[in-house]
Amino acid sequence: MRILQDIKNPDYWVKVLQLGTIFFVIFVGLSLIISHFRQIMAGDFAAIYQDEFSNGKWLEYFLIKAVISLVYAMYMTSRRKNFKRE
Secondary structure, three states: OHHHHHOOOHHHHHHHHHHHHHHHHHHHHHHHHHHOHHHHHHOOHHHHHHHHHHHHHHHHHHHHHHHHHHHHHHHHHHHOOOOOOO
8 A cells, every 4th residue: 555655754744744734724714714603703702712612622622623634634645646755
């Protein structure tokens, strides 16, 4: 399998980190906008904090999105045709 060969290459992990970071930021932003559009437009950030981040909910919120971003970045990076191999 190609992905098993790619994992051994350090350039692969640099690309995964770059793509994963960009995707994570966009993913978190869009999910907040979609799920809390009315609160954002009203400026009610306390309600968003209460729904998503209070009482340790922030850890699960960001951890799930980080895992999804990592899996997506690994898959998309391994599919690249112009990926350098050493």
